Amino acid sequence: MSTSIRVLVIDDHGIVRAGICAALERREDFTIFQAASKSEAFAQMAKVNPDVIVVDINLPDGSGLEIVSWARSISQTIAIIVLTLNEHDDFLIAAMKAGASSYLNKSAPLLEILAAIDHSLVAPLTFSSRETVKTVERKRDRFDLSQRELQILTQLHKAAPVAELASSLFITEATLKTHLSNIYRKLNVHSRLQAIEKARVSGLT
Incomplete structure (x- = not known):
């Protein structure tokens, strides 16, 4: 039981x-x-x-x-x-x-x-x-990223489909797509691969 x-x-x-x-x-x-x-x-x-x-x-x-x-x-x-x-x-x-x-x-x-x-x-x-906590406090202002956006950015390298990534973050696909759009704009990139590379070079991940 x-x-x-x-x-x-x-x-x-x-x-x-x-x-x-x-x-x-x-x-x-x-x-x-x-x-x-x-x-x-x-x-x-x-x-x-x-x-x-x-x-x-x-x-x-x-x-x-x-x-x-x-x-x-x-x-x-x-x-x-x-x-x-x-x-x-x-x-x-x-x-x-x-x-x-x-x-x-x-x-x-x-x-x-x-x-x-x-x-x-x-x-x-x-x-x-x-x-x-230290990671959030140190990095959240680098590119004006919110805590959630930074969290998503650190997960992009897993190459998981949008649906799977959204599920792992406990958010809807629509919400994730909105976050991704904001991340790309703030990092001045146009794709997931570019965001991953920009994050790596900038020390965000």
Whole structure:
């Protein structure tokens, strides 16, 4: 008999929280818990010892990043998904430093959220490694690349089809194509091969 994966959803907006919980409950291997504030989250974490935390940054009694930092300090295996409307690089880096496993927009499709959870359960520390943080901070401004664009650029050398690359990054093909178009423009190149070479020569990858 398989062990249930305990997922704690933390968001102060009841409708949003209920929607996320309802979507995640479709997974038979998930047991869902919820909290509407930082204090409720700490109480629930002590009570249920979740395997996964899905948390918003903005909470009524503090920052969700405080929860991320505390959760990571007591567990190196917990999967921590930051789900927010704010995709600014500063928030993303703060989440990475705090110990988040993944950072997604609340508008992300359910399949992307589920894929991020599954990936984070296998490799909860991959996204938040110190090396990754330093790389983002050092390179993101070189060509005015966003963190996501830099992440995509580092994956282009794999020569994977667009569909496969999009799936591995938990984004849609349309979103990936938009990112690629922006990357080519910022690097002043016109193809994937040119982008790979420009990134190599410039020390971006």
